[in-house]
């Protein structure tokens with residue numbers, strides 16, 4: 130079953146120069162890259178992305194982290210959309226467990242992530258947790274024109290294509 134996922138190289142991954150390695154790891158699976166952009170993360174975008182965690186005690190730190198506030202204001206991240214069979218399972222295997230200290234040492238999070246003394250999981254990448262989230266997140270981070278295939282239905286607003 131073809132699925133779509135959003136992958137983000139987070140500020141810790143960007144500042145340490147891991148974007149190329151992350152892309153290589155995903156290219157080595159049979160997932161197809163269908164969109165990529167460097168995005169400046171605003172507070173609104175970070176909060177919308179992680180809206181399901183807004184009640185968690187670490188939510189504030191998580192938003193600051195995604196905005197680059199913990200990494201010399203590195204607020205540019207690399208957002209990528211991939212499609213392919215079992216994309217969620219494959220992508221989350223490459224990523225490793227959420228807590229980098231518990232992640233497989235060969236995974237991206239296990240080999241490159243860390244937990245700060247404040248308890249922030251600097252886990253290098255985001256990967257969508259399921260196909261429904263994959264669709265929601267791709268629509269949040271990309272416009273229809275930025276995705277190189279017809280994935281989800283669209284409509285027009287003025288002269289622009291928007292997600293339906």
Ligand code: DAT
Nearest residue numbers: 182187191226227248249250252255256258
């Ligand atoms: P994942 O990113 O593996 O899908 P998630 O969606 O549950 O995990 O959480 C989103 C991010 O929030 C995660 O990448 C790091 C942070 N996070 C999750 N649980 C945490 C915890 N117990 N302490 C600190 N940060 C946490």
Ligand code: MG
Nearest residue numbers: 256257258262
């Ligand atoms: Mg998640």
